[in-house]
Every structure is written in C-alpha cells, then in structure tokens.
Amino acid sequence: MESSGRLGKTYSYDSIESMANLIRGKINIKPVIGIICGTGLAGLGDRVEHKEVFSYEDIPDFPVSTVKGHKSKFVFGYIEGKPVMCMLGRFHFYEGYSLSELTVSIRVMSLLGVKTLFVTNASGGVNRDYKVGDMMIIKDHINMPGLAGNNPLTGPNEERFGTRFPAISNAYDHDLRRLAHEVATDLGYASFLREGVYCMVAGPSFESPAEIRFINCVGGDVVGMSTCPEVIVARHCGLRVFGLSLITNKCIMFGEETEDEANHEEVLQIGAKRNTDIQALFEKLISKMD
C-alpha cells in the first residue's frame, strides 16, 4: 500500500495480487459470483452453503468496516450450487477511506476469478412514487462524488485491470436486469419492484430538502452513500454487474418538509424486514443465470 497525495492510500497491482494469493492459499472455493451486502442486508451470507470465512482483519492493509449493521468478513461458499463470495461489510467514502480502499475488494474478487458482481444497498426514495420497502433494480447511476472529481479510477491507470477510459454506459447488465424482472414477478414482488437510477452522495449527513429536489430534477430515483465506486472499478476490470437497492426511507423534498427526519435505525429496520425477500430473489436469479 502506498500513500499518494490527494488520492490518499492506493494499492499497487502486486499488493492486490498478494491479498488474492493469501485468500487463495486458505480458501478452497473458487468464486465466480461476488456479492456485496449493503447496510442491513448481511443475511445473504446466511444462505451460503459449505461456508468458508475470511475476516478482513486477516488481510494486511485491507480496510475494516466501521459502520453499525456491517460486519467485516468474506463468506465463501455456494448458492444454488454456484461458487460465490459475499462481502459482509463494505466501505464508504464517509468513513474516511480513500477510493482505492473502498474498491480494493473488487479487484481482489476479480483476481480470485469472480466474473459477475451483485451489489446491494439501502437508499432513500427520491422518486415520489416510491415507497419505503420497495426494491429497485438499478438501471443506471449518477456518481455525484465522481462528477466532482472523486472517481475511483483517478490516478495512474493499471492496464492489467483495465483500460484508461472505460465506458460506463452499459454498467448494469441488461440481461441480468431482464432476468431479475422475471424472477421477481414469479416471486410475486411486482407491487414493490421498481427499476431506476441510483444517485450516490458522499454522506454521512443525509441530504437537505433542496438537495433532494436537485437530485430529483437531474433524474435520480433513489439516493445512497455507496455502490458507484465499486461498480466503476468492477466495470473497469470487466465484471458484469447487477445492482439492487432497497428503499429504506422516503427523502424529504424541498417544499414538502415535515417533522420527520431520516435516521440510520430506520434504514436498519427496513433492511431486516426485506432481507428474506432479497435473499429469495438473489437465489432464484443465481440459479437461473448462465
């Protein structure tokens, strides 16, 4: 690990390869699917069969999650017979990590053989039609920190991972989105299933009503504090991505102010309620995908 000016901590290819080798030396499973379990959605790790666990703290220089509702370990195993690795505990910009730290796990996954990344997150509903407890298939994103100069690929490009200027136009795989719609309909989720645009903000403060009006105006359906850096790094190294967002609270829009305030406990409670529905969706999706 190196420290590189305004980018903060960065990782060389060799240091990421050492992390992957360390894991490979201790874990027998060769994952092809990586799953990032967002805030309150760690239950997916319980559905993994023939588990093998690797704690983040056992990987030198690997970050450790500091947020309530996040653990700090990889769970390897099988879902529907397919080898997976789940990240229980992800990292957020607001924790003070550099963008390289936020995303190093994606590169480790790629070196371990992962080809498809599933990301989940909790978000606030900006679209006025969305309700608390709805699930949204992510069809595109607005990376606010990235637009403001905090793109995880800033700095020297490592060609062994990917190209200098990767396209992000088809970041959220079309076929997986279509399959997820089919699976969700079969499961009876149609009434609470959405598809829309995820807008990332840096946090940790929730957004002001004027900021929510802004996000709504520019086409964001939900807002959250994660996901975009991981997805950009995943696309850079050629992973196929599927993203699902759980709407845990309704954002307060300018002109619609109430006494209610967004809070983290609410986010965790709704996550716990929908946990099993999301697990069922992922299991069916994994069983049907090629």
Ligand code: HPA
């Ligand atoms: N804003 C930002 N991030 C979030 C929210 C929100 O309202 N809810 C869950 N994560």
